[in-house]
Amino acid sequence: MVFSYGRVLTAAFALMGTAAAVSTLEVDGKDFVNSNTKERFQIIGVDYQPGGESGFSAKKDPLSQPDACLRDATLMQQLGINTIRVYNIEPTLDHNECASIFDAAGIYMILDVNSPYSTGSLNRAKPWTSYNAGYYEQVFGVIEAFKAFDNVLGFFAGNEVINEDATYSAPAYVRAVVRDMKQYIKNNVDRTIPVGYSAADVRDILMDTATYFECTLSNSTESSADFFGLNSYSWCGDATYTSSGYNVLTEDFSNATLPVFFSEYGCNEVTPRTFSEVQALYGEDMTQAFSGGLVYEWTQEDNNYGLVNINSSSVVTTLVDFDNLKKQFNKLDMDRISTANSTQTSISAPECAADLITSSDFYNAWDLPAAPSKVSDYIKSGLPDAPTGSVVSVTSTSLSQTVYDYTGAQITGLTFKILSDDESAGPSGTNSSSSSTGTSTSTSNAAMINGAPLALGGISGFFMLLASLM
Numbered sequence: 001m002v003f004s005y006g007r008v009l010t011a012a013f014a015l016m017g018t019a020a021a022v023s024t025l026e027v028d029g030k031d032f033v034n035s036n037t038k039e040r041f042q043i044i045g046v047d048y049q050p051g052g053e054s055g056f057s058a059k060k061d062p063l064s065q066p067d068a069c070l071r072d073a074t075l076m077q078q079l080g081i082n083t084i085r086v087y088n089i090e091p092t093l094d095h096n097e098c099a100s101i102f103d104a105a106g107i108y109m110i111l112d113v114n115s116p117y118s119t120g121s122l123n124r125a126k127p128w129t130s131y132n133a134g135y136y137e138q139v140f141g142v143i144e145a146f147k148a149f150d151n152v153l154g155f156f157a158g159n160e161v162i163n164e165d166a167t168y169s170a171p172a173y174v175r176a177v178v179r180d181m182k183q184y185i186k187n188n189v190d191r192t193i194p195v196g197y198s199a200a201d202v203r204d205i206l207m208d209t210a211t212y213f214e215c216t217l218s219n220s221t222e223s224s225a226d227f228f229g230l231n232s233y234s235w236c237g238d239a240t241y242t243s244s245g246y247n248v249l250t251e252d253f254s255n256a257t258l259p260v261f262f263s264e265y266g267c268n269e270v271t272p273r274t275f276s277e278v279q280a281l282y283g284e285d286m287t288q289a290f291s292g293g294l295v296y297e298w299t300q301e302d303n304n305y306g307l308v309n310i311n312s313s314s315v316v317t318t319l320v321d322f323d324n325l326k327k328q329f330n331k332l333d334m335d336r337i338s339t340a341n342s343t344q345t346s347i348s349a350p351e352c353a354a355d356l357i358t359s360s361d362f363y364n365a366w367d368l369p370a371a372p373s374k375v376s377d378y379i380k381s382g383l384p385d386a387p388t389g390s391v392v393s394v395t396s397t398s399l400s401q402t403v404y405d406y407t408g409a410q411i412t413g414l415t416f417k418i419l420s421d422d423e424s425a426g427p428s429g430t431n432s433s434s435s436s437t438g439t440s441t442s443t444s445n446a447a448m449i450n451g452a453p454l455a456l457g458g459i460s461g462f463f464m465l466l467a468s469l470m
């Protein structure tokens with residue numbers, strides 16, 4: 001690598017005043033924490049899947065459409081979320097504007113590396129047929145497209161792969177994907193990006209699934225998951241902590257050694273949704289086991305889970321569920337929610353052993369398949385010819401769309417708010433404080449280049465820029 005200070009400095013100064021970036025998050029025991037302030041980070045999020053879940057078309061990759069991203073990020077700031085999850089990513093498209101918009105908004109992204117594409121996911125019935133280099137062009141392609149962005153919270157290696165239709169040894173394949181991704185990141189990305197798994201709420205195998213991914217293997221230390229998502233729809237209408245079974249989940253995950261969160265929630269059997277589960281999810285009991293969750297889902301689709309309706313490319317309507325959810329978020333006590341608890345961060349996972357698995361139907365060996373040789377080459381030297389993303393400056397803050405609320409009244413005066421460095425988004429209610437504002441320390445702004453300290457004036461995107469220059 002030939003390194004030019006002059007080139008880097010010029011580029012760094014060119015960024016000043018335009019690029020704001022969040023602090024990266026890291027995993028500490030069962031908590032996500034802000035790498036800068038060390039505050040606990042709980043996910044207050046929505047699943048972002050405009051266009052719905054069935055089939056695949058490039059049009060459904062929501063992070064490839066900047067006008068829609070600016071519109072949605074602006075409305076998400078109104079709602080008060082800090083994270084989105086995105087499922088349908090086509091790695092060869094340009095995601096730089098959208099990823100930079102969410103970064104500037106203080107909104108983190110959890111990205112599924114699988115896609116509904118023909119070679120874009122593991123075949124749960126015969127995983128050995130899809131565990132190959134073609135599949136990894138999708139998986140590593142997503143990492144390449146997004147590795148430059150500080151607001152990538154993590155990657156999901158799989159979503160609901162392990163279910164009743166999955167073959168017995170499927171867990172070993174998914175854990176191998178976690179391993180391969182973590183090794184890829186270690187060799188080809190200049191920071192650690194957590195990798196996790198998102199499970200269906202199939203209670204019979206839920207805890208075995210979590211155990212299978214979290215336990216440590218001395219012969220494959222990189223294969224354990226960094227976090228665990230759970231898609232849960234058990235709280236409908238006026239349910240309670242007990243009737244929904246949330247109490248059981250809390251008890252079950254009380255000994256988890258990694259961050260656990262709802263990767264989807266928001267039952268719609270009773271409409272409109274009032275989201276009373278929000279107070280339970282972020283309440284004193286559950287936050288000892290869970291790190292928040294993501295409401296399913298941002299846009300109204302055929303399955304009727306939307307918070308907003310996209311009437312057309314120029315008109316959008318916030319639905320009554322949007323208002324109901326916002327009211328719930330605004331009641332949250334953000335100071336409590338962001339307080340780190342050392343009991344939760346000073347824990348470690350057990351060593352994998354067959355007797356940790358309780359169901360005889362669940363795979364209880366960790367003989368992970370070895371990566372095919374072409375995949376090993378990718379892991380070692382990077383996916384060849386993959387487009388690598390980079391941060392761009394976000395200048396536009398006004399919306400071109402007309403926005404109505406659910407009563408039909410037009411919402412005016414909406415502008416996109418570019419947060420200052422290290423600030424993150426969240427609810428704006430009376431009980432919420434933007435506690436991360438102004439807490440950045442001077443050490444966080446001092447970067448080291450080849451051992452030489454360099455004052456950067458808080459440009460968090462700098463390392464990413466650096467990466468893109470090398």
Ligand SMILES: *[C@@H]1O[C@H](CO)[C@@H](O)[C@H](O)[C@H]1NC(C)=O
Pocket residue numbers: 251252253254255
């Ligand atoms: C959690 O760990 C404690 C202490 O080891 C144990 O008593 C309890 O049964 C465990 N709970 C679960 C749900 O495994």
Ligand SMILES: *[C@@H]1O[C@H](CO)[C@@H](O)[C@H](O)[C@H]1NC(C)=O
Pocket residue numbers: 288289341342343344
């Ligand atoms: C910290 O976490 C532990 C274990 O989850 C819990 O028992 C304790 O009550 C928590 N403390 C606070 C102040 O929340």
Ligand SMILES: *[C@@H]1O[C@H](CO)[C@@H](O)[C@H](O)[C@H]1NC(C)=O
Pocket residue numbers: 309311315317
């Ligand atoms: C937009 O969609 C909403 C929800 O379906 C509907 O109530 C509203 O009438 C539509 N508005 C326009 C301007 O089409």
Ligand SMILES: *[C@@H]1O[C@H](CO)[C@@H](O)[C@H](O)[C@H]1NC(C)=O
Pocket residue numbers: 330331332333430431
């Ligand atoms: C703010 O939080 C406190 C403590 O959690 C709670 O007692 C109070 O009701 C909350 N206030 C509002 C307006 O929600």
Ligand SMILES: *[C@@H]1O[C@H](CO)[C@@H](O)[C@H](O)[C@H]1NC(C)=O
Pocket residue numbers: 217219220352365366367368
């Ligand atoms: C690694 O250890 C696990 C657990 O003991 C075992 O199931 C697996 O076969 C071992 N893998 C290799 C490659 O030795």
